[in-house]
Amino acid sequence: MDGLPEILVAVIPIYLLMVVGGILRRAEVLGSEMDSGLTKLVIHVLYPALILDKVLRAELLRDPGVVFSAIGVGFVIIMLGLGTALLVGRVIGLRKGTGWRSFTLTAGIQNYGYVAIPLLIVFFPKDETTVLGLLFTHSLGVELGIWTLGMYILRGRPVRSLREFLTGPIVAVLVGLILVFARFDLLVERSSSVAFVFDMVLNLLHWLGVCAFPVGLLLIGTAISDLLGKAPFSVRVGIGSLIVRMGVMPIVILSLAKFLPLVIEFKQVLLIQAAMPSAVTPIVLARHYGANPAAAVQVVLTTSVVAIVTIPIIISFGRAWLGL
Numbered sequence: 001m002d003g004l005p006e007i008l009v010a011v012i013p014i015y016l017l018m019v020v021g022g023i024l025r026r027a028e029v030l031g032s033e034m035d036s037g038l039t040k041l042v043i044h045v046l047y048p049a050l051i052l053d054k055v056l057r058a059e060l061l062r063d064p065g066v067v068f069s070a071i072g073v074g075f076v077i078i079m080l081g082l083g084t085a086l087l088v089g090r091v092i093g094l095r096k097g098t099g100w101r102s103f104t105l106t107a108g109i110q111n112y113g114y115v116a117i118p119l120l121i122v123f124f125p126k127d128e129t130t131v132l133g134l135l136f137t138h139s140l141g142v143e144l145g146i147w148t149l150g151m152y153i154l155r156g157r158p159v160r161s162l163r164e165f166l167t168g169p170i171v172a173v174l175v176g177l178i179l180v181f182a183r184f185d186l187l188v189e190r191s192s193s194v195a196f197v198f199d200m201v202l203n204l205l206h207w208l209g210v211c212a213f214p215v216g217l218l219l220i221g222t223a224i225s226d227l228l229g230k231a232p233f234s235v236r237v238g239i240g241s242l243i244v245r246m247g248v249m250p251i252v253i254l255s256l257a258k259f260l261p262l263v264i265e266f267k268q269v270l271l272i273q274a275a276m277p278s279a280v281t282p283i284v285l286a287r288h289y290g291a292n293p294a295a296a297v298q299v300v301l302t303t304s305v306v307a308i309v310t311i312p313i314i315i316s317f318g319r320a321w322l323g324l
Helices: 004-026 032-057 064-091 100-107 116-123 125-155 168-181 184-190 192-210 212-227 235-259 264-274 281-288 293-322
Strands: none
Touching: 004 116, 004 212, 004 293, 032 125, 032 168, 032 192, 032 212, 064 100, 064 125, 064 235, 064 264, 100 125, 100 235, 100 281, 100 293, 116 125, 116 264, 125 168, 125 264, 125 281, 192 212, 212 281, 212 293, 235 264, 235 293, 264 293, 281 293
16 A cells, blocks of 8 residues: 555554653643643644744745635535534434534544644655645634634534634734735845844744644643543444544545645645544533533544554545545
């Protein structure tokens, strides 16, 4: 199978980092009293630094058409994902109070960060800066879908304040795109002193960004460890999540990549997105908003374990079908 060793080399350490996080929680090295500070560090410092580093370096993002297509497709994918999960949840017998809301949010959202980033780096190293910049731009549309329809499903009401939507990563994407559209690079080229300072800032952002997904994955491991085993495994939740994430949505995302007039680099992003398991962020959201985090954990664990097998299949098929 095409690229199987590379896929496994990229994927397995991601899950091992989560396992390490769980072990460190059980060993009380990463105690619960550290969660708040480390979470704020990742959300407000490390992940925004990673985003700015890649967005400011990606020349392709100077094209407004590329930017808005990435955002728009991200939003459409989440709408379709949540709609599919909502329907599948009904079909498998989930109702309000049985984890239906948490199932829908978690199964409906593909991982668009911690798992996708290393896979894009492994498969498209020559285009790393561009594909990561596009991934983060794409995530703006994803976040818009999460904080509109996603939050309405989870809480029964939409987001009431812009502050809820403007998280650290979203602000980083917006600031980065504004600087790119304003052609800040031209100012840098005209002044050696500005170029010197700008290079130092980019290097700082790079080193902060390198820490983002290892620390984030460790924190995800601690959260899963806290919730694991607190509720019996639901077969219907597991099967339903696989139908959504490994059945319907890969076909939907690959079809969008195939038939929409998109740049090659964004097709590469969508190829990886099609193979992704469920996102882990809904676990935190379900716990924070009083839904059913145990159901969210079951969806994440089921899709993540099965993804070790399905990621090579979907990527191999997708590369052939899309001609990548």
